[in-house]
Each structure stands twice: as C-alpha cells, then as structure tokens.
Amino acid sequence: MQTGFCMLECGSVRSKNSKNICVKNLLDSCVSTIAFWSMGYAFAYGTEKDSDKNNDYMGHRGFFLAGNGYNNDGGQYAKWFFQWAFAATATSIVSGAVAERCGMTAYFIYAFILSGFVYPVVVYWVWCGEGWLSTGNTDPYFDTGVIDFAGSGVVHLTGGIAAFVGAAILGPRTGRFYTNSDDQTVIKEMPPHNSALQVLGTFILWLGWYAFNGGSTLQITGQGVTLARVCVTTTICASACSLTAVIIKAVLSGGEYDLGYAMNGVLAGLVSITAGCPVVEPWAALLIGIIGAFVYHLSSKLMLYLQIDDVVDAIAVHGFCGIWGVLAVGVFGSSKLVTEVYLSITGEFAKGWVYGGNGNLFGAGLVFIIVNILWTGGFMTLSFGLMSYFGILRVSQKEEEEGLDLSHHGGSAYNNDDKKETEMAFSWFGFGK
C-alpha cells in the first residue's frame, strides 16, 4: 500500500517536489513502525483477559510488544504486523493532502502522533472487542456496534480528517487561489508531473486493497466464503465508481475522458466498499460504487469551494468516501450476510435500510463518524495548530517557490541531461556541500 501511495503522490505533485514526497512516504512508514511498536499497538489492542480490568476507550498493555501474553506470542506478532500495515496506511493518507508545502520535521511529528496515539484509540473503539463501538462488546452501542470491516471509518476517515485539518491549517499552495481583476476567485491548476507514476500507484493500491479487505477475513468464521465475496464486491464497486466518475467528468467537461477521475474513482470505490465488503450483495456493491463517485465529485468540488488545497484529493477520496462507506453498511447491509459474518448481530438489528431494518446499524455508524470527527479533528487541530504556532509547520515562501527538492534534498529528482555533476573533496565526516 505504501508503494502505491508513494507512486501516486509522487506522480501527482509538481516535479520540483517529487523527491520530497518520496522521502515523506518512505520515512512516515518508518516512523509509524516505531510509533506503533512502542505505543500504538498497546493503545489499540492492549487488553487483559479479565474484562473487568479493561475500559471502553483505550488499551493499556503490550507496549513494545513486551510483557506477559505479548512477548513471542505468534498471534500477537502476526496481528501487530497486519495492523501496522493499516496504521502506516492511515498515516500516509495525509502526505498527499499537505504536499509541496509542509515542513519535514512537522510531518514526522504528525506521523508519530497519528500512528502512535490518535489512530490506535479509534481502532480500540471499533476493532478491539472491548471498545465501546465494537460489535464484540458485551453491551454494544445501539445494540449492534459499528460494522467497519476493513476500515472505511477507522483507517480512511481518520486519515481523511487529519488530511483536512492539516491542509486547512497549512493553507493552500502559494498562488493556488486568488482574486483576479474582475473580483472573481480563480483557481490555478497545478498539474501532476507524471501520469504514468500515478496510474502505477493506483493499480498497486487496487491490488493492495485485496490484501487489506481480504486479509481482514482471516480472523472470522467461514472465511473462505467471506473472502470470495469480499473480492467480488471490492472489484465491482471499484469498477463501477471509476466508470461513473469518468462519465460525470465527461458530461460536465464536454467529452473529456479524465485520467485523474478514473484513478480517484477507483480509489473512491475502494474506500466506499471497505466497511461493508463482506455484508453486501454484488448489486449493492455496484450501487455503492455509483453513489461513491458522486460523493467523490461533490466533496472534491466542496474542497475547492472552501479553498482547501488538497493536492491529491485525499480528503474527498478517503474522508468523504470513508463516511459514505460506513453509512452504506446501514443502508445496504443484508441481514443474512451480516449475521453470517457478525454472529452477535441478528434479526432486525442486522438489516440495512433497503431490507427494512430498524436503523440501528446506520445510527451506530453515524455516531462513530461524528465522534471520530470530534476526536481526530480536535486532536489534530491542536497538534497542527501548535506546530503552526511554533513556525515549523510550513516551509518558507522562498523554499516553496524553488521547490523542496532543491532546498532540502540536495537537488532535483530527475537529472536527464547528465550534466548536473558536482564535485567535492573526500571527508569522513561531511558531504562537501
């Protein structure tokens, strides 16, 4: 998944910042590793067997994967590894939204906070059996808990909220929005520098999604059947969403088949089906994808209207389609399939609205979305706000104009003319800049 994000984002920025975004994507994975190993996993899943000693809101054991029941426990190690991949994904979502202007140090502080604390707490609520929103809780919220199978809300919405807060506090790239002589607000398009990398990233992410959605079936009963269904619904939803997005753009722009909409359409479809992939029928996956394309289009427009400068549309794709994904379970969840996958949810509670359910699934999802916006939004506003206050959040005007590759990474990412060779004297302790 990291590979996919990195390629997509690297292709999406202007070439003067492509090395910068690569460094960010490579190192945020590394920072997530340390953060999720030292603290994150403990906050996400650190419970005691005696459930009286646990609370509803966050874990408290297993820091550094150490301690009784963690150290050298194969199940815990495997779970850590799989969950680490999710944590790194949630963290990476933000890098695209704040690209081309966010400071490197600030970005790493953000990455540590999100993957070490903010995100794990959300995981605990929904995916750890003890969490207040978990379907496994002995007294689940709304009598059902929240069905978010592979993380539309837990992973993508959390990342999307952080991306929104980051992009909003940073402000747009210089010159992105301005008022022209007619007093009209004008948007300057800053086109991606390499479409081939973007497409590569999209295909890799699509493939990676089968690992995430499919991998999430490993811990449930009847995994064979569920895995097959997950693959089918994921494929149909992504395809339908991409086709719909391209058609929307073609209609509005007078016949242009837009690569950006095709690619973000695939991702929007994948995010939309992530929560409900094992509990909806193929035809419902088709509808979720079609609606997801409209959600993506409108929220992308909304960001422009609000003059929030999201370089890769991460807020629309992960944030808004993440919301839609969580709500879609409450709309299209089939009682037969819900009960098959989540044994604790039965009868009227297991039905989505189109099956005439009592609305509890939808309500639980809605509450989760609101609380997540408050939690992640609040904490990240504080974090990004403090970094902004201390002046480390945004690079200087001059650095932004020159491009971050030149000012921070020793030169351009591309050297096609073979002339940019520089000289330096040997030194054991320096790099002769």
Next chain:
Amino acid sequence: MQTGFCMLECGSVRSKNSKNICVKNLLDSCVSTIAFWSMGYAFAYGTEKDSDKNNDYMGHRGFFLAGNGYNNDGGQYAKWFFQWAFAATATSIVSGAVAERCGMTAYFIYAFILSGFVYPVVVYWVWCGEGWLSTGNTDPYFDTGVIDFAGSGVVHLTGGIAAFVGAAILGPRTGRFYTNSDDQTVIKEMPPHNSALQVLGTFILWLGWYAFNGGSTLQITGQGVTLARVCVTTTICASACSLTAVIIKAVLSGGEYDLGYAMNGVLAGLVSITAGCPVVEPWAALLIGIIGAFVYHLSSKLMLYLQIDDVVDAIAVHGFCGIWGVLAVGVFGSSKLVTEVYLSITGEFAKGWVYGGNGNLFGAGLVFIIVNILWTGGFMTLSFGLMSYFGILRVSQKEEEEGLDLSHHGGSAYNNDDKKETEMAFSWFGFGK
C-alpha cells in the same frame, strides 16, 4: 497483470499518447468487470447440474452472479474473481496493438463485447467441463479434448486475434509505412518513450504469470507437485526464450543487445508455456522457449511485411506464441504428466509427438486454433467493421498528430517544467476549460 500491461504499454507508446493508454488500461479493467459480472461469467460457466440441459457451446445461467447455486456461493464467487482476472487480461492485450489511434468510445465497446461475450464462449468450449473441446466432456473431441492449462489459446490467442483484427481494420499510424522516392516501402520507427516503464511492466507481468499459471493448479488433484512443476517450467521457458530472442537480434543486427527483444522474449516465452506448463518436462520447457523466440521474431517480421502496425508486438507475442503454446502440448506433452494432471487422458492419447503418441492431442489443439480464429476473428471483424463504418473507430488525423493526451485528456502526461499551470474560475458544474 493489468499493472504490468499498463506500464509496459505506457512506456511503449510515444509520450504524446501515454495518458490515453493509461486511461484505456484502467477503464478496460472496469468495463470487463461489469461485462463479466453481468453476462460473461454466465456464458463461460453457467451450466446446470443435470448435464442433459446443457449444450456444448455456451453457458446460460448465473447472470449477475444471481440465481440458485450462484448467489453467495463461495466457490462460484472465488471462481468468478479468478476468471475475471483472466478476462481482463485477454481484453487488455488489444490496447497495445491499437494504441495511438483508436477512439476511446470504440475501445470501450470492443472491451465490453470481448469480455462479455466473445471470450467467455471460448472459455466455455475449453475450460467448462461441458464444452465441446473440454477434457472433462463425457465425449471429448479427438478423444482427448484440448489441453490449455492456463490459456495460451483461450486467453492469449483470443486476445491476439482481436488485436490483429483491430490493428488491421484501423490501419497503421499515420506515417508508419510509406513508399519513398525509390519506390521502396519504408518503415518509420516510432520508438517507445520510456524504457524503464516497459521493463517494470515486463517484470510485473512475469511475476503475475506465476499467479495465473500457478493459480490454475488450485482446482486439480495433486496440486502441490503440479504447482512446483509449473513454476519450474514457466521460469525456464521465459528465460530461454528471452535469451534466444536477444541472440537472434544480436546476430541479425551486428551485436546490439536489444531491450525490446529481451522484454518481448520473456513474454513470448511465458505465453508459449502457458498451455503446457504442468505437462512438460523442464528440458521440454527449454526447447519450447527457444522455438518460441523464433516464432516471435518471424511473426513480428510478418506483421511488418503485411504492414499491420502493432505498437507493442502484441499479435506476435500473444497471438502467434499462443498458437505455438497450444501446439507445443501436442509435441512435448509427457504421457506420465498428462495423465497425472488430466486423469481422463491415458495411454497413446496422452503422448505428445516426441513420445510417439497418436497425434490426437496435437490434432485437437489444431482444431481449437482454427475454430478460435474463425469465431473470434469473425465476430471481431464484424464489430470493428461496424465501428469503422460508423466512423467512431479511429481518431481524426489532427488529433492523432497532436497526440491523444492533448485532444482528449486535458494535456500532457508529463509536466516537468512546472510552468503548465492553467487558471479557471470555480464552478460546481463545470471544469472551466
């Protein structure tokens, strides 16, 4: 596989059309999804348990994966997903051959027809137990049926035939072939714009092939041993074919190690072994690869001689090496291994020619090739011919010269000078072109 094809083709076209080919590859996967879900799978595998109600030529149940025995059946869902990947592959083969000049709408109509009807019917014949060429048929053709393990003929030849018809009816790219002042026919070389992407695509395809050839072992007996043999023969054949192709080119061109021949040699070897990978010995895989390189080279030359302009040599690689792959089973099939994998084929029938068999395997393969050429060739001639008649098949001369990225996709795929920023006013319903 889609990732690999997309990167390979994107690197192979001229840069002014690279965004166009990416859109085509991304969306043909999406179109294939809808087509194969709604109709294709039903035509390919839609049979009834009571075999009297089935026919020899096409399926008739399971549209939209709905109906008794399909809806929520884990086995059917898993099979759909695996077969969808094959269908999308067959469909993608054509995009490279018709690149740089085929209209987008025409391409999507083609993709729907091939993956929704033409290709599934071929699948039914060979891979569905009820088909007239299937080894599982109670009265198989030539007493053996056709051994096409992972689709040299079903997938690659079908795609190759469609590619041939498409490229022939479209005609070559403007300026590709012309007569010079000496009355000699001259070929203008239009070099690929990015070799690195091509190599990336080739490596990804190579890796993906293990998934296809290996994955095809999942439904047979003794899968462990077969899977191991498939990996060995696939590796040896691809390597031998690539080395041979490079040597052929080096000898003929006076010492040049050609990257294009190295890459297409790998693919030609993979296509050549796809039909027979589980039923031939390693030494036979070596010979199949060496011969495959000559098949590739000669058929690539033949296309130039016929002035068929195939941008990525898809016809030579998938079409002609697909034919060779099917025939190679009849030549090199080892009776011991054939009987091990296809229990119904025994004795003289199971022997390839080098083992002194009765030639039935070879004959059945030959009939399959001829009938497939008639079927796919005929149907696609009709389809492409109609699109050509209605004037939607080929882009205009002007668009072709400018490049499709500019005329249809809002600008170039690469923006390295960071200057190509355009401005537009905000609008909820437009894109301010």
Next chain:
Amino acid sequence: MQTGFCMLECGSVRSKNSKNICVKNLLDSCVSTIAFWSMGYAFAYGTEKDSDKNNDYMGHRGFFLAGNGYNNDGGQYAKWFFQWAFAATATSIVSGAVAERCGMTAYFIYAFILSGFVYPVVVYWVWCGEGWLSTGNTDPYFDTGVIDFAGSGVVHLTGGIAAFVGAAILGPRTGRFYTNSDDQTVIKEMPPHNSALQVLGTFILWLGWYAFNGGSTLQITGQGVTLARVCVTTTICASACSLTAVIIKAVLSGGEYDLGYAMNGVLAGLVSITAGCPVVEPWAALLIGIIGAFVYHLSSKLMLYLQIDDVVDAIAVHGFCGIWGVLAVGVFGSSKLVTEVYLSITGEFAKGWVYGGNGNLFGAGLVFIIVNILWTGGFMTLSFGLMSYFGILRVSQKEEEEGLDLSHHGGSAYNNDDKKETEMAFSWFGFGK
C-alpha cells in the same frame, strides 16, 4: 526482488545508461535460470540419502533437475524455484556496483559463474544439511554451525564480495575521482537520473524481503510463530536503520533529509536482519538496525576513500551490512529463540553475547565470513581478472562517454520529444541500422 533491484538501479544510474542496466537486470535473471537449473542447484543441494557418500563442501547430483529423486519430485522442484529466486538476487547485486562501464558479454559470463558455481557452493556449506558450516551437520563447526536464516552472509555478502571485486578491477567511471590543481583528491558526484524509480525499487524490495525472510520459515517447525516474529523484526530493523541513516546524514550535512540515505537505510536494515530475523527479540532488531546504519555509512565512506566506485552503494549495503547481519546473530541471538528454531543448538551454544553465551555462534559466523571472502573473493578476482586481461571487461572510453544506450542498445531509453523517429526498409533478416 528482480523488479525492485532493476527499478532501483535504473533510477540510480545516469540516464544515458538506463536501458543498459535494464537489459543487464532482465537478462541476468535469465542467465541465472539456466545456470542454476543446469549446475547451480546440483552444487548447492545435490546430496545422496546415504550421507557417507556426501562431502562437506559441495553437492554432486541433480544436474538439470534430472535423475532419481529429482525428476518430477514436487519438493525438489519447489525448493529449486525458491532457491532460484535467491540465486538471481545474489547475482543481481553486482549489476549496480559495476554499472555504467561494464561490458555486456563480461557481465553475462560473470552471472553464469556466480549463479552456476560460486554462490551454490556457499549455499551448500551453510544451508544444505551436509555442509561443513551447516547447523544440520552431524558434527557442526564450532559445535553450532552458522545461523544465517535467509542469507545475510550466503546471499548478500557473497553478492557484495563479487561487487567489490568487480568494481575494484573495473576501476571507477571516467572522471569520478581525480586530483585537482591543489593536489587534493576530488570526487565528482554523478547523480541518479530518476528518484521516483529508485523509491519504487526500494519499496518493492522491502515487500519482497518479507517473501524471502518469511518464505524461509516454510521448512522449519513451528513456522506460524516464527513467521510472525520474522515479519516483526524485519519491519522494525528496516525502519530503525532508515531513520538512523537519515539522521546521520542530516547531522553531518547540516539538516538535509537525504532520499538516498533513506532508501539505502531501508535496504541496509533489511540485509542486517536477514541472518537473525527469527532468533532475535524486537528490541534487538531495533539495535541491529541502528548499528546497521552506522555500518552502512562508514563502509560507504570507506569505498570513497579507497576510490572504489560503487554506483548504488551495493558493497556497503549488501557486503558490509551482510557481515554485520551474520555477526549480529552471535551478539543478539536469544537462546530461547535459537533453540526454538534450530533444535540442534542448545544451552550455552545458543546464547548470543548479550545473553552471556560462550561465543561459539559469533565465532562460527566470523569463520564463515572470512572463508566466504577468501572463496568468493578469490574466485571472482580470477574471473574478473581474466576478463580484464582479455579486454572484454570494460567498455571503451568513447562508448562510456556517449552512454551505453546509444552505443549498444539502439538509442536512448527516453524519447520525450516524439521526434526521434528513424526510417528503415523492410527486410526479413535485418534491422536496417
């Protein structure tokens, strides 16, 4: 893995040689296939059941995967396929170090020698149960044998030694080191031409490493627990090493976040943990990674000091961190885990130094490193020396300056201006240069 190496190296060279490095990487895999099938596997694992007939130093059966116990044996075929991937990896390591100046024919001769003979012998010593350094030997060296789980020493050090010898005998690229007017030795930096490809390669390698380290657990007992631990330690070590390397560079260069150090840091960490991944605790993996970053930095500097021109720092990453990886087992190996994975090593013998062991593990590793340097270093010095003597090792001065793509591969890898179209007459037997 090949994909990753190829992209990383293609991005790392100057653009005028990028096609050359792609051909080398594609075809060295093909050469390795033939070499490892015909001879290599037999030298690495060709033993008889009756152990009296085997020796301690190299195998002698199973050439061409033929013969009793090899032909159509599923276990042998599967092992060949997995081991082939290792052999191809070891072979590919060298291509980056000798890039931009090594002749193509010489490179293929080298590839055949290494993957067909030199490397397999090292494999026999350590991984084949009969080898004199194997933990499975009935009378293992130092009473323990060498723990090199997935090949820090067997694969990476062997490749690194060959890279060192190759780069040293070839000499640096023209103009890389020279003495300026102040009599000071000056290093000319020759920057990579495409950072995006480098990062892509790094991510793919990272992912591929899980297949190598994880896949190596398939043949041991208690594989589930071990696999999970391997994933955890691999992740932590790679992340820690990359972060440390970036910090080292940032401190020494005054605040620059270097992409090259971030990427090579990941690889250095992966190489460092490869030997010990199943037998160290997560905290030890962290330390191994941190120390690995210093090993990488210092050895990279050492190569510059010695004026050995290693284009991608392969010697530092694979060679020196490979040494560190083997030694790290003797330092951080946990007796509990060692005994769990290697049943034959118990008590004091199973303890690394930090656990107060008797030093046998460390000693065995040290002997292995020294003997491998003598064996691979000696044999490759002879091989490269002979090729140098016969004048085929290095391309001519003129070819090097023009770039190898122009002189040997029919033109540049990139054709962005769409103008480089050439013409030729059709010919069945030529390419109209």
